[in-house]
Amino acid sequence: MTSPARHISKAAELVREFNHTSRSTGKDWEYPSASYGALGALSHLVGMLPQALEQSVRPVMHTYEHGRVKIDGNGDPDAAVRYLREALDRAVRAASALTEAVDRMHSETSPLGLDTRGLPEFEDGEGE
Secondary structure: OOOHHHHHHHHHHHHHHHHHHOOOOEOOEOOHHHHHHHHHHHHHHHHOHHHHHHHHOHHHHHHHHOOOOOOHHHOOHHHHHHHHHHHHHHHHHHHHHHHHHHHHHHHHHOOOOOOOOOOHHHOOOOOO
């Protein structure tokens, strides 16, 4: 079985690959519809971040609830978990805001298209 952390690592690698391959335009990556598709996928991806963030701390919370969290340097587990929860709340709010922003980008690309007038590769052969 693949660990949940490995799945997130794979997702990060795929985003890195997208970042690399989308730097310049080319076949299948040159018209507004390509942006629309990518933004739709990104919207879906970032929409899942709040849940992924919450589930990422489940092992810590499980260990904490069983009284087994130990802090380096004999720190206070209660304080550490409280700070983690505060950070999680901030991250979830930020991810939700990102989702809203990317959804808006996706919507804004919906009406965009390509003016094919005068482009030979889009001629339909009429008038020949």
